[in-house]
Amino acid sequence: xxxxxxxxxxxxxxxxxxxxxxxxxxxxxxxxxxxxxxxxxxxxxxxxxxxxxxxxxxxxxxxxxxxxxxxxxxxxxxxxxxxxxxxxxxxxxxxxxxxxxxxxxxxxxxxxxxxxxxxxxxxxxxxxxxxxxxxxxxxxxxxxxxxxxxxxxxxxxxxxxxxxxxxxxxxxxxxxxxxxxxxx
Amino acid sequence: xxxxxxxxxxxxxxxxxxxxxxxxxxxxxxxxxxxxxxxxxxxxxxxxxxxxxxxxxxxxxxxxxxxxxxxxxxxxxxxxxxxxxxxxxxxxxxxxxxxxx
Numbered sequence: 331x332x333x334x335x336x337x338x339x340x341x342x343x344x345x346x347x348x349x350x351x352x353x354x355x356x357x358x359x360x361x362x363x364x365x366x367x368x369x370x371x372x373x374x375x376x377x378x379x380x381x382x383x384x385x386x387x388x389x390x391x392x393x394x395x396x397x398x399x400x401x402x403x404x405x406x407x408x409x410x411x412x413x414x415x416x417x418x419x420x421x422x423x424x425x426x427x428x429x430x431x432x433x434x435x436x437x438x439x440x441x442x443x444x445x446x447x448x449x450x451x452x453x454x455x456x457x458x459x460x461x462x463x464x465x466x467x468x469x470x471x472x473x474x475x476x477x478x479x480x481x482x483x484x485x486x487x488x489x490x491x492x493x494x495x496x497x498x499x500x501x502x503x504x505x506x507x508x509x510x511x512x513x514x
Numbered sequence: 515x516x517x518x519x520x521x522x523x524x525x526x527x528x529x530x531x532x533x534x535x536x537x538x539x540x541x542x543x544x545x546x547x548x549x550x551x552x553x554x555x556x557x558x559x560x561x562x563x564x565x566x567x568x569x570x571x572x573x574x575x576x577x578x579x580x581x582x583x584x585x586x587x588x589x590x591x592x593x594x595x596x597x598x599x600x601x602x603x604x605x606x607x608x609x610x611x612x613x614x615x
Contacts, residue, residue, distance in 0.1 A: 363521050379582065384520040409516040409527040411558065411607050450558040450607040471518060471525045472556055473611045474584045486584070489551045490591040491615045495521040 342509040345429055345502035347385065353513055365492040369474070370485055370510040377480035378505030383413050383431065385470035385497040391416075393465050395423050399457030402443045403467060410436050411450050413470045413501075420463020425455050431501045470499065478507045526601040526610040533612050534598040549593035551613040555585045558607030565603040566610065568596050575603075 332343045333352055340348050353364050371380045393416075394400045401414075408414070412434045416426055426432070432446035437454050439445070445454040474486045487493070492514045500509040516527040517537055524533050538548060555564050555574075560581040566574040574587045588594075593615045601610040 381582075384523065386520070407518070409518060409525075411527060411609065412518075471520045471523075471611070472609065473520075473523070473525075473554060475556060475582050476584045477580075477582075487552055487554070487586075487613070488589060489613065489615075491551065491593055493522060493551055493613050493615065495523065 338514060339510060339512045342498070342500045342511065344500055344504040344507070346509075347497050347499040348511050349497040363494040363496060364498065364511075365514050366489070366495050366498070367492050367512040367514050368485060368488040369498070369512075370483055371476075371478050372508050372510060373478035373480055373482045374506045374508075375480055376506040377478055377482065378507050379475070379477050380504045380507040380509065381431070381472060381475040381501040382486065382509060383470040383472050383499045383501060384495050385415075385468050385499050388417060388466040388468045391465050391467045393423055393426070393457060393461065395457045395459065395461065397456040398438065398445045398454035399423060399425060400438055400443050400445055401467060404442045406442065406444065406469070408434055408444065408469050410434055410439055413472050414446060415468045415470075417466045417468065418461075418463050421461055422465065423457035423461045424459035425457040429502055431503060480506075522615060523611060523613045526599075526604065526612065529601060529604045531604070531610070532598060532600045538614065547595035547597060548599065549615045550590065550596050550599070551593050551615050552589040553587040553599070553613075554611040555587055556609045556611060557581065557583050557585070559605065562605035562608055563603060564601075564605065564608060564610075567600045567602045569598050572602070
């Protein structure tokens with residue numbers, strides 16, 4: 331976690347999440363969401379690819395050890411193509427890594443279960459080995475993904491009135507880019 | 515219908531998905547129109563054609579040849595009042611992101 335504050339703005343590196351615990355309730359004590367003015371991506375001297383996701387609170391799931399692995403979550407409410415991350419208090423099955431963004435695929439998709447791949451529409455991930463602890467999934471919505479050129483800054487979203495958002499996450503797979511979040 | 519809310523924003527993820535007052539209620543208090551800050555098209559596969567309509571009129575139609583890229587369809591300095599936003603043609607894996615206030 332390398333979120334750094336600058337005034338009422340924050341810098342996120344790949345894998346970072348800006349949440350209410352970090353922001354507090356800037357500008358409005360009754361406000362339970364981040365009031366975001368603008369999002370900028372800044373490419374470093376190499377340039378890369380950045381993906382920004384808005385995420386909701388974690389939910390407990392069960393994960394089968396199978397070919398492919400199936401994630402069970404009653405009324406998960408996520409459409410096909412949605413990004414998800416996993417966390418655990420113990421160990422995830424082999425094949426899944428905590429903090430990495432996966433995508434829900436069409437195969438095995440139901441209202442209460444889904445399978446994941448490393449890319450949208452990709453091949454289902456098989457799970458193996460053993461697991462322990464409580465497994466959780468963090469579901470999200472990908473609002474932005476784009477290549478960023480070297481030594482370049484791009485305004486990915488700017489709002490005349492602050493946008494109320496849930497947690498803002500720069501995926502771990504993002505490369506050579508940082509995310510600036512301006513809040514009010 | 516695959517409209518999903520996030521904060522005061524919404525994701526449309528299938529062709530024919532519509533965002534209107536019936537979907538979002540009245541977040542603007544007494545405002546009876548959808549108050550839109552920005553619309554993004556988030557692409558997955560390359561070479562896809564997307565079309566967006568407002569009140570049945572095409573406001574954006576484009577072929578996006580780059581995979582994993584985002585196009586800002588429109589952004590407003592002050593929220594724009596609109597009636598009905600439809601992801602008329604949305605390729606598999608692509609989504610339409612509507613930020614509202």
